[in-house]
Amino acid sequence: MNNQELIQCVERQKALSNQSGIIENKKAVSELLQKQVDEWLAKGGKIADLDAHERFQPETFNGNNQQQTKRVRASGVARRAAQKKGEIFYHGLECAICKETLRYVQNMNCVACNRKRAQQRGKGKVQRVVGEMA
Structure with missing residues (x-):
């Protein structure tokens, strides 16, 4: 496959992904997720970083010394x-x-x-x- 054929192949793949709506679907899912997070935060949900003690609990870490x-x-x-x-x-x-x-x-x-x-x-x-x- 020469360089020109490779470029044409990539362009065909881009066109197919745009036709099938993959890019639009990703945007819609991202917007939906952001909306759900905003609703959860409005209801009193909190996003917080884990402190050092919580990060390395045996349940979250493999526990090997x-x-x-x-x-x-x-x-x-x-x-x-x-x-x-x-x-x-x-x-x-x-x-x-x-x-x-x-x-x-x-x-x-x-x-x-x-x-x-x-x-x-x-x-x-x-x-x-x-x-x-x-």
């Missing part, structure tokens, strides 16, 4: 470095179950827990024998 945030960030950096080197494992956040830090780069699963689960899955399976049985 600075140390947790630093650990998560460091884990991501370690994972990306291991990916670039082509490694399979990296040391990241400690597992909530077994408290190990060794994790798979591909899916961030804990290595120890993953191996335990695989061992549990394999216990009930019948092993195949390849070749002749003695």
